[in-house]
Each structure stands twice: as C-alpha cells, then as structure tokens.
Amino acid sequence: MHATPAPIVSIEDLSRYVGQVVTLRGWLYNKTGKGKLAFLQVRDGTGICQCVVFRPSVGDEMFAIADKLPQESSLTVTGAVKADARAPGVPGGYELDVQSLQVIQRAEDYPIGPKEHGTEFLMDHRxxxxxxxxxxxxxxxxxxxxxxxxxxxxxxxxxxxxxxxxxxxxxxxxxxxxxxxxxxxxxxxxxxxxxxxxxxxxxxxxxxxxxxxxxxxxxxxxxxxxxxxxxxxxxxxxxxxxxxxxxxxxxxxxxxxxxxxxxxxxxxxxxxxxxxxxxxxxxxRMTYDDAVATLQDIHTRLKAGETVEAHGGVPLQGIEDPDLLKIEWGMDFGSPHETALTQLxxxxxxxxxxxxxxxxxxxxxxxxxxxxxxxxxxxxxxxxxxxxxxxxxxxxxxxxxxxxxxxxxxxxxxxxxxxxxxxxxxxxxxxxxxxxxxxxxxxxxxxxxxxxxxxxxxxxxxx
RNA sequence: UCCUCGAUAGCUCAAUGGUAGAGCAACCGGCUGUUAACCGGUAGGUUACAGGUUCGAGCCCUGUUCGAGGAGCCA
CATH class of the missing domain: 3.30.930.10 (Bira Bifunctional Protein; Domain 2)
Known part of the structure; x- marks a missing residue:
C-alpha cells in the first residue's frame, strides 16, 4: 500500500493545515542554521514560510543538501505544518517540520543579498x-x-x-x-x-x-x-x-x-x-485663492525664522529653501507648494x-x-x-x-x-x-x- | 536644461598626498531554535574613463561618462 502523497498547498493557506503533512513549491528566500538545524525561508509567491530541517530527522545526506543550498534555488519541500510563534515569514507564525526536500535547480551566485544595495544596482536587477x-x-x-x-x-x-x-x-x-x-x-x-x-x-x-x-x-x-x-x-x-x-x-x-x-x-x-x-x-476643500494666501503666510513666517506647525502640531517638514514657496495669484503650484499644503x-x-x-x-x-x-x-x-x-x-x-x-x-x-x-x-x-x-x-x-x-x-x- | 552630491572587492562602505581595509556575500570548519544568527579560517582590487600637478595621487586640478537628490518641465 502506498502512502497518500502530501497535498501541494500555498503558504497563504498554511494555517488551515496545522498538523498535516503538506508540500510547498517555491524558492529559497534566505537561510540560517545552527549545527544540526537548518532554517530555510521558502517563498512561493503567496508568502514566506520557515522550513525547519533537523539533521537526525532527514539524514546526513539530505541535511547537507539543505544546509548548502544557495539563495533563490527552486525546490519542493514536504513536511508537517506546525504553529510556532517563533516562526518568521509572511504571514508567519507557522512553519514546516521538514521530512524531505527536492532541489529543482541550484541557483548559483544570486546577486541580491540580504544586505543593503544601491538604487542603480537594484534597478539594473529589477x-x-x-x-x-x-x-x-x-x-x-x-x-x-x-x-x-x-x-x-x-x-x-x-x-x-x-x-x-x-x-x-x-x-x-x-x-x-x-x-x-x-x-x-x-x-x-x-x-x-x-x-x-x-x-x-x-x-x-x-x-x-x-x-x-x-x-x-x-x-x-x-x-x-x-x-x-x-x-x-x-x-x-x-x-x-x-x-x-x-x-x-x-x-x-x-x-x-x-x-x-x-x-x-x-x-x-x-x-x-x-x-x-x-x-x-x-x-x-480649499480654494486656490485660500491656498495661495496660506502659502504666502507660510513663506513670510518661515522667512521670519518662525516655526510653522503642520497637522498634529509637528513642524513643517521637507522645505529646504523657504523661497521655493514664493507664489503669487495666477501661478501654478510647484511640488514644494504641494508638499507644504498637504502637511496641514x-x-x-x-x-x-x-x-x-x-x-x-x-x-x-x-x-x-x-x-x-x-x-x-x-x-x-x-x-x-x-x-x-x-x-x-x-x-x-x-x-x-x-x-x-x-x-x-x-x-x-x-x-x-x-x-x-x-x-x-x-x-x-x-x-x-x-x-x-x-x-x-x-x-x-x-x-x-x-x-x-x-x-x-x-x-x-x-x- | 540648471543646481548639489557621488563613482574604491560581487554588494554596502572606510582609507591626513606616503604599503588599499572592514562588514556582508562566496568557499572551508564549528554549533539543536535561528530571525540581516554567531564564532574561527580562506580567497577576493586596472580605486568609472582620459589627461595633468607631484619624488609620490583613491585623495589635488581639467575634461568625459554614468548615477542619486532637487529645481524647471508636468494641457
């Protein structure tokens, strides 16, 4: 007699499968480990789930594969769904106690790491x-x-x-x-x-x-x-x-x-x-006429060195140069004008x-x-x-x-x-x-x- | 088009005009609950490009390229 294959489920639905053995299909988002434990964060497009690989449970060979798997490798992983408040992820709170995993493709040298990156680098790798x-x-x-x-x-x-x-x-x-x-x-x-x-x-x-x-x-x-x-x-x-x-x-x-x-x-x-x-x-609702008057008032007060209060009593933010707020009736708003008005x-x-x-x-x-x-x-x-x-x-x-x-x-x-x-x-x-x-x-x-x-x-x- | 700032290891950044360094990533080893783990080790460089000043330039000067933020522009 054959065991029933584990159902393939989405991470967003994991909470409905607590105590059951399921299969996730996705990509290795990140991983960490400690000795005989490997924590694989697997994403499947619907969320991120921590998959816990314990060496004595899966054997040395499978553990070594999991422990060495590079970021963004594709894989399927099968295990029992466990509720655990320590489990990170999206939505988090549930993890997979891994029984077996299969690598679909090892991804080598994925360029985007879990550290900071600059805008140009990230945009080149959009x-x-x-x-x-x-x-x-x-x-x-x-x-x-x-x-x-x-x-x-x-x-x-x-x-x-x-x-x-x-x-x-x-x-x-x-x-x-x-x-x-x-x-x-x-x-x-x-x-x-x-x-x-x-x-x-x-x-x-x-x-x-x-x-x-x-x-x-x-x-x-x-x-x-x-x-x-x-x-x-x-x-x-x-x-x-x-x-x-x-x-x-x-x-x-x-x-x-x-x-x-x-x-x-x-x-x-x-x-x-x-x-x-x-x-x-x-x-x-504010009329253009009132908006111009308000901006002129803000400009005058900022030039006089006063602090202008935005909504909630905090000072107006993001106005580098008060003169950018100069306006006369008939002029269109620039972004500094909009920035000031919306903070009110x-x-x-x-x-x-x-x-x-x-x-x-x-x-x-x-x-x-x-x-x-x-x-x-x-x-x-x-x-x-x-x-x-x-x-x-x-x-x-x-x-x-x-x-x-x-x-x-x-x-x-x-x-x-x-x-x-x-x-x-x-x-x-x-x-x-x-x-x-x-x-x-x-x-x-x-x-x-x-x-x-x-x-x-x-x-x-x-x- | 204008203003300001920037370009150094795969990535993020350091480095008084005097031997180019760290963290992360990679690779090797250790650890049973990690949350960007931690600890030890290895490897990694035409300092954007071109020219100039200098005994000596990553650093100073000129030009170029590329990028970031902002302004203008946005019926």
Missing part, C-alpha cells in the same frame, strides 16, 4: 528585485489598488471603455509626447484618454478608461515616471461639486480595501497604518478653482469669474503630491472653439471633440487618478519607481 519581500509587498498592494479601482467603478454604474494609446497629433507642444512612426505619418503615445472619454459618456453615461499613459517629460523626481497607469472616470450630468463627492468616496474605498486585504504587506513595509485608517469622506491635513485635500490660464483649455469657467475654472486637484497627505486632477468640462461649443483658438491649437484636430457639444451637450465632469502615486502613498515608499513592476524613467529603459 527582474530579480521584485522577488524581495518589500517589492513583493508593494506590487501586491498595487494589484489591490487596481482591483479596488475597477470594483468601485463597476459597482457605481461605470463601464470600462478603452481609449486609444496611439493618437494623432492633437496638442500644441508635442515635446512631452513620445513620437512613433505610423506608416510614414507621425503618431503619439497617449498621455490621456480624456477626450475620448468625453465622446464615450454620450453613448454610455458613466465611463472610465484604465491603462498606461506616457509622458516624455525630462522630470527626474521621486514622483515622475515616463510610463504610468492612470484611471480616468468621466461622468455625464455631473458638476464639480458632485465630482468631488465621487472622488472622495472612490479614494477612500481604495485605501480601506488595501488596509483590509493587505495588512501583511503593509506590515512588511513598516507602514504606519494609523495615517491611513482615518481616510474617509469628507476630504477638506491628515487627509487628502482638494484645491479647487485654479486660474484658467494654468489649466487645460477644456475646463469650465466659473460664472461671473472667468479667470478661474471649475478644476480640482486632490493632493495626498505626507507630501505625496497630486494624485488626482479633475474638472468640469466646457459644455458650450462656442466657448470651446474660442478656447482652442486662444491656446493656438489646430481646430481641425479637435473637430470631432467640438462636435460632441453640438449633439445633446450636457454638463459633465471627470478626473484622472495616478496609480503609482496612489500606491506609493498607501505603501509609504519614497519613490514611485518601486510602485511599478518595471518602471520607465528618464534614464531607465532596462530591464
């Missing part, structure tokens, strides 16, 4: 770095964010309608677009799906597009990628006030879903989840009503105050910057044509877009949320490059 527990955790959170985005929109009457990535020349400056050859013509990688979204709402009402967007900007900061993912909902019969309510519900749902489903990942990242638990509607609140903050001159041509002006438009940026807390840009769109065909002319844009390229206002125009609004910045904020990581599996940056196209 294809391997994603195996490390912190990167693994971030990308698991990213997957949750993307799932939460779709789930909330799908549950609130939106349908996903894809917009093109290859687009004709449309905007005035093509310097920030990636140009591609399109059978002898020039085409550009999309930096937004919004204009197409506006066509789609007249067919489907609430829509969203969700995919990669491309910006050929020579930005070298912790907040910029040249390829990033953006979700852009667009809503018919919706004004700016209604839009902000949708945005705060949407963002809160994303954050709360991550807290609920990624507690282990956020623990691996050492994230202070108390900074996220209170993320719920309503978010504070413990939630994301809306800045509403930017000058029309610094925003896109299609934003609806305020009645009686045409120099200001119905636009709102949502700035994430803790200095993570703008995660949403949104606005109510111009619904009048005449005004839209006027704006296109004022911006020196080619009317022919926008013929179809203006035509949308001819056949049943309605008030409508929409916004775009950047996935990587949102993930970086939720995870509490320094740089958006870690929020993308294979990030593309100014000087980074490999691997």
């Amino acid at each position: 294809h391997l770095w994603i195996r490390s527990s912190r990167q693994w955790a971030v990308l698991r959170v990213r997957a949750t964010v993307m799932r939460a985005i779709r789930a909330w929109l799908d549950d609130h009457g939106f349908i996903e309608v894809s917009t093109p990535i290859l687009t004709p020349s449309a905007a005035e400056g093509t310097t920030n677009l990636f140009e591609v050859d399109y059978f002898g013509d020039k085409a550009y990688l999309a930096q937004t799906g919004q204009l197409y979204n506006e066509a789609n709402i007249f067919a489907f009402n609430r829509v969203y597009c969700f995919g990669p967007t491309f910006r050929a900007e020579k930005s070298k900061t912790r907040r910029h990628l040249t390829e990033f993912w953006m979700v852009e909902p667009e809503i018919a019969f919706c004004d700016l006030e209604q839009l902000l309510e949708i945005e705060e519900q949407f963002v809160s749902h994303i954050v709360q879903t991550c807290l609920r489903e990624n507690a282990d990942e956020l623990r691996v990242l050492g994230r202070d989840v108390s900074r996220l638990q209170g993320i719920a509607p309503p978010f504070p 609140y413990d939630k994301p903050v809306f800045v509403v009503g930017f000058p029309s001159a610094v925003k896109a041509f299609y934003m609806e002006p305020y009645p009686g105050r045409p120099e200001v438009c119905k636009s709102a940026d949502l700035l994430a807390p803790e200095g993570y910057g703008e995660i949403i840009g949104g606005s109510e769109r111009i619904s009048s065909g005449e005004l839209l044509e006027q704006r296109i002319q004022e911006h020196g844009l080619p009317m022919s390229a926008y013929k179809w877009y203006v035509e949308l206002r001819k056949y049943g125009s309605v008030p409508h609004s929409g916004f775009g949320l950047g996935v990587e910045r949102t993930v970086a904020w939720i995870c509490g990581i320094e740089h958006v490059r870690e929020a993308s599996p294979f990030p593309r940056l100014l000087n980074r196209l490999y691997p």
Whole structure:
C-alpha cells in the first residue's frame, strides 16, 4: 500500500493545515542554521514560510543538501505544518517540520543579498528585485489598488471603455509626447484618454478608461515616471461639486480595501497604518485663492525664522529653501507648494478653482469669474503630491472653439471633440487618478519607481 | 536644461598626498531554535574613463561618462 502523497498547498493557506503533512513549491528566500538545524525561508509567491530541517530527522545526506543550498534555488519541500510563534515569514507564525526536500535547480551566485544595495544596482536587477519581500509587498498592494479601482467603478454604474494609446497629433507642444512612426505619418503615445472619454459618456453615461499613459517629460523626481497607469472616470450630468463627492468616496474605498486585504504587506513595509485608517469622506476643500494666501503666510513666517506647525502640531517638514514657496495669484503650484499644503491635513485635500490660464483649455469657467475654472486637484497627505486632477468640462461649443483658438491649437484636430457639444451637450465632469502615486502613498515608499513592476524613467529603459 | 552630491572587492562602505581595509556575500570548519544568527579560517582590487600637478595621487586640478537628490518641465 502506498502512502497518500502530501497535498501541494500555498503558504497563504498554511494555517488551515496545522498538523498535516503538506508540500510547498517555491524558492529559497534566505537561510540560517545552527549545527544540526537548518532554517530555510521558502517563498512561493503567496508568502514566506520557515522550513525547519533537523539533521537526525532527514539524514546526513539530505541535511547537507539543505544546509548548502544557495539563495533563490527552486525546490519542493514536504513536511508537517506546525504553529510556532517563533516562526518568521509572511504571514508567519507557522512553519514546516521538514521530512524531505527536492532541489529543482541550484541557483548559483544570486546577486541580491540580504544586505543593503544601491538604487542603480537594484534597478539594473529589477527582474530579480521584485522577488524581495518589500517589492513583493508593494506590487501586491498595487494589484489591490487596481482591483479596488475597477470594483468601485463597476459597482457605481461605470463601464470600462478603452481609449486609444496611439493618437494623432492633437496638442500644441508635442515635446512631452513620445513620437512613433505610423506608416510614414507621425503618431503619439497617449498621455490621456480624456477626450475620448468625453465622446464615450454620450453613448454610455458613466465611463472610465484604465491603462498606461506616457509622458516624455525630462522630470527626474521621486514622483515622475515616463510610463504610468492612470484611471480616468468621466461622468455625464455631473458638476464639480458632485465630482468631488465621487472622488472622495472612490479614494477612500481604495485605501480601506488595501488596509483590509493587505495588512501583511503593509506590515512588511513598516507602514504606519494609523495615517491611513482615518481616510474617509469628507476630504477638506480649499480654494486656490485660500491656498495661495496660506502659502504666502507660510513663506513670510518661515522667512521670519518662525516655526510653522503642520497637522498634529509637528513642524513643517521637507522645505529646504523657504523661497521655493514664493507664489503669487495666477501661478501654478510647484511640488514644494504641494508638499507644504498637504502637511496641514491628515487627509487628502482638494484645491479647487485654479486660474484658467494654468489649466487645460477644456475646463469650465466659473460664472461671473472667468479667470478661474471649475478644476480640482486632490493632493495626498505626507507630501505625496497630486494624485488626482479633475474638472468640469466646457459644455458650450462656442466657448470651446474660442478656447482652442486662444491656446493656438489646430481646430481641425479637435473637430470631432467640438462636435460632441453640438449633439445633446450636457454638463459633465471627470478626473484622472495616478496609480503609482496612489500606491506609493498607501505603501509609504519614497519613490514611485518601486510602485511599478518595471518602471520607465528618464534614464531607465532596462530591464 | 540648471543646481548639489557621488563613482574604491560581487554588494554596502572606510582609507591626513606616503604599503588599499572592514562588514556582508562566496568557499572551508564549528554549533539543536535561528530571525540581516554567531564564532574561527580562506580567497577576493586596472580605486568609472582620459589627461595633468607631484619624488609620490583613491585623495589635488581639467575634461568625459554614468548615477542619486532637487529645481524647471508636468494641457
């Protein structure tokens, strides 16, 4: 009679198999040992489990194999699941009392050790770095964010309608677009799906597009990628006030879903989840006018050598040079301005009503105050910057044509877009949320490059 | 494009202008509860590249390349 083979299980499910003999398939993440004991940390993609190899239990030969196995070797390991508070791992608390193990491939000279490494080295080895527990955790959170985005929109009457990535020349400056050859013509990688979204709402009402967007900007900061993912909902019969309510519900749902489903990942990242638990509607709203006045006040006080208190009474952080906060009405915010403003609140903050001159041509002006438009940026807390840009769109065909002319844009390229206002125009609004910045904020990581599996940056196209 | 900083062992970093070193990783040995284990040992170098100053340069000077952080840019 043959013994029943041990079931192959995932590390995330180990708690259901305490006392049973199971098989894990995975890779050796790290190991340590003490004489006749070898502690193998095995990861299988769903978690990390400590597998304890005891020489008298497995015999000298198998023990020697386990004891000499290099990091990232692939293996299957069979043993009894034991609950033990000492067991490290993700989720941890359970370990395997090894009865046998089989090496699938010995990995020689794995370059990423359990020590510190520099950014360039890690980015050159991004294809391997994603195996490390912190990167693994971030990308698991990213997957949750993307799932939460779709789930909330799908549950609130939106349908996903894809917009093109290859687009004709449309905007005035093509310097920030990636140009591609399109059978002898020039085409550009999309930096937004919004204009197409506006066509789609007249067919489907609430829509969203969700995919990669491309910006050929020579930005070298912790907040910029040249390829990033953006979700852009667009809503018919919706004004700016209604839009902000949708945005705060949407963002809160994303954050709360991550807290609920990624507690282990956020623990691996050492994230202070108390900074996220209170993320719920309503978010504070601040007009652009007030924001400028606030920034001018902060600038004056910092120049006078005063300490400016941020939320929670702690001093304002990260302002190297107070003069970077200089601003006058009419100027767009730079990142130092956003950094200062967001520290005043413990939630994301809306800045509403930017000058029309610094925003896109299609934003609806305020009645009686045409120099200001119905636009709102949502700035994430803790200095993570703008995660949403949104606005109510111009619904009048005449005004839209006027704006296109004022911006020196080619009317022919926008013929179809203006035509949308001819056949049943309605008030409508929409916004775009950047996935990587949102993930970086939720995870509490320094740089958006870690929020993308294979990030593309100014000087980074490999691997 | 601009500003600041950096490049030394596979990795992370030290080294008054005077013999290039440590920790980790690798390899050998020891240990029955390790958590980035610990202890002992071995091996590991065109100091990014090119030129210059000097009796002598990892160190000082000039240029180049690459990288990091920030600014600008980011309808």
